[in-house]
Amino acid sequence: MTHDSEIAMHQVERALFDLRRGVPVLVIDESAGEAALVFPIESISHERLDALVEQAGSTPALTLTAHRLAAMGLDGQESAASLSLQPGQSMSIEAIYETAAGATTVPPDGFAAPGPASRSERAGLALLRRALLVPAAVTVTVAPERQTTIEAAVARGELLAVPARLAERCFELGRGMLKRISEADVPLREAEQARFVLFREPDGLREHLAVLIGEREDWPESVPVRLHSSCLTGDLFASLRCDCGEQLTRAVSTIREMGGGVLLYLAQEGRGIGLANKLRAYAIQDQGHDTVEADQRLGFGDDERRYGVAVDMLRALDIARIHLLTNNPAKLVALANGGIEVNDNGRLFGRVTQQNRRYLSAKARRSGHLLQELLGES
Numbered sequence: 001m002t003h004d005s006e007i008a009m010h011q012v013e014r015a016l017f018d019l020r021r022g023v024p025v026l027v028i029d030e031s032a033g034e035a036a037l038v039f040p041i042e043s044i045s046h047e048r049l050d051a052l053v054e055q056a057g058s059t060p061a062l063t064l065t066a067h068r069l070a071a072m073g074l075d076g077q078e079s080a081a082s083l084s085l086q087p088g089q090s091m092s093i094e095a096i097y098e099t100a101a102g103a104t105t106v107p108p109d110g111f112a113a114p115g116p117a118s119r120s121e122r123a124g125l126a127l128l129r130r131a132l133l134v135p136a137a138v139t140v141t142v143a144p145e146r147q148t149t150i151e152a153a154v155a156r157g158e159l160l161a162v163p164a165r166l167a168e169r170c171f172e173l174g175r176g177m178l179k180r181i182s183e184a185d186v187p188l189r190e191a192e193q194a195r196f197v198l199f200r201e202p203d204g205l206r207e208h209l210a211v212l213i214g215e216r217e218d219w220p221e222s223v224p225v226r227l228h229s230s231c232l233t234g235d236l237f238a239s240l241r242c243d244c245g246e247q248l249t250r251a252v253s254t255i256r257e258m259g260g261g262v263l264l265y266l267a268q269e270g271r272g273i274g275l276a277n278k279l280r281a282y283a284i285q286d287q288g289h290d291t292v293e294a295d296q297r298l299g300f301g302d303d304e305r306r307y308g309v310a311v312d313m314l315r316a317l318d319i320a321r322i323h324l325l326t327n328n329p330a331k332l333v334a335l336a337n338g339g340i341e342v343n344d345n346g347r348l349f350g351r352v353t354q355q356n357r358r359y360l361s362a363k364a365r366r367s368g369h370l371l372q373e374l375l376g377e378s
């Protein structure tokens, strides 16, 4: 990695931490000579809004993803859009939050019609998604007369600036730089012979585990592999809302029965939206929306997971040909695109319960999971 790309990555990482702490970040679009202060909706307050407007010197806007806008009936936005908060209107913070991530389906009075978001604003949303925050921001474009003071704040280290061209690539910057950190034998109830190998992404934010089951020399030629996305509620607490915990246990025993192989335990809680947002999505589901709609109301796509890290882990473990245990066609495609030879695949089911039937059925219907057989649906 070159010195420049290392500095670039570091800048993006610091921006993620600032946003998680509720500190604004300046996103600069050098090509358009424009910049915007980006602030996460989760941390907005009256004082903060006033301070942002004072600092940047222009009308604040609410920047939302196309998914969120569509959930509010504002279709037709190709990507993110910004709704400017009209000056002179007394807009409550609750109304702003409601519009960004609440149950509301129409923007309240005081919001202008959405207009296309600038590159800086869109890049800001990418940072928020990467930081596992709700992808909605209060954004304020820097007025020309405030440029000098903003630059001075950046120079003093009071404000972090990040170029839009880097921020918008924040999901890719660390690709291929996964580090193998530590390993040890951890005998499991379902497979006594198990070795845990921990990998860490270069930004240090996410760690993923490979669980090697059985003796490598006994593994079938197409190595049995399971990609399991973490689900704290299901895996650890046996939540009845999903089937993840059962799938996890069954994956370990199935791999052992097949002669051994690998389970990748991926830090992709809530299909990649993070635990905080998954709980928000559960609360929305309880108002009558299905699992996909709930995520979209929060501004996310139906599945935010990327499997590049799984490809990198398999490569690091020197595994090129696999038998994949999944009902999810997207995983097969992603691994094949990553250059892994998927020779076969087998299904892996959890148990259908009264509480998870609706969720499983929505997955089959909305995301193409092959669960019809399990659910007795055609």
Ligand SMILES: Nc1nc2c(ncn2[C@@H]2O[C@H](COP(=O)(O)OP(=O)(O)OP(=O)(O)O)[C@@H](O)[C@H]2O)c(=O)[nH]1
Pocket (backbone or CB within 6 Å): 227, 228, 229, 230, 231, 232, 242, 244, 247, 268, 269, 270, 271, 272, 273, 278, 281, 282, 291, 295, 325, 326, 327, 328, 331, 359, 363, 369
């Ligand atoms: N956002 C969101 N995530 C969920 C919900 N229920 C479970 N998850 C997450 O979904 C992921 C599991 O994905 P699934 O779709 O069950 O299964 P899959 O891994 O895509 O497919 P299989 O390989 O067939 O099991 C885990 O990260 C869970 O935390 C939900 O209602 N909302």
Ligand SMILES: [Zn+2]
Pocket (backbone or CB within 6 Å): 231, 233, 234, 235, 242, 243, 244, 245
């Ligand atoms: Zn789950």
